Amino acid sequence: MLSPLSGSRIRQTLLNALNFSLVLTTAYMFWKGLSIVTDSPSPIVVVLSGSMEPAFQRGDILFLWNRDSHVKVGDIVVYNVKGRNIPIVHRVMRNHVSSSQQLLLTKGDNNALDDVDLYAYKQYYLNREQEVIGAVKGYVPWIGYVTILLSENPWAKYALLGGMGLLAMVQRE
Structure with missing residues (x-):
């Protein structure tokens, strides 16, 4: 035996x-x-809200590029607000460039107001070097819904992990 x-x-x-x-x-x-x-800490992000409709829908995957020294008005950027860890995808509405820095004012295409209320306390512009993760250079629609499903529904994570474990057990010889 x-x-x-x-x-x-x-x-x-x-x-x-x-x-x-x-x-x-x-x-x-x-x-x-x-x-x-x-040159981006997060080169691929998922759109989590409808603030950029019709340009991007919730669940779209965005590909970022952060190698350009400046962004232009009309470019779509992804940024992090100080104190929050959720990337925001919005369009550049205003651009202030000096020799040492670039300051940006952003707004979601589907939003009535600019993003000043989203920025940190007493902050009126984004510093390009410090807060912008990258500019959007491409996207794939709807694929990000898997990420949204897993983050919004804890049971989906457990179901996926359980399914993977079951599959591993079944495939053992």
Whole structure:
């Protein structure tokens, strides 16, 4: 009678763990490489609201580029507000450029007012170097709904993880 942890079973478990680790590290390296190429800490973002309709819909995935020294009025940028960790996707409405910095005023296409109320307390413009993550250079519609589903519904995360675990157990030899 074979023990439950025979040599081939341990080897198979270690091989599965190694494959899983390789998938995770490959995804991480791809993300970090993309961050270096685009000069953006978050080179891909998902639109979470309808503030940019009709240009972008909720669930669209945006590809960012942060290598340009300045952005122009009309460009769509993604920025983080001080104290909040949710990126905001809006269009540049005004642009103030000096030799040392670029200040931007943004607004969502579907919003009535500019974004001053979204900025940090007593802040009236975004500093291009400090708060802008990147300018939008491309997008893929609707694919980001998976991310929205997982972030807004905790049960979906558990269902996905459970399904992956079940699949891993079924595929064992």
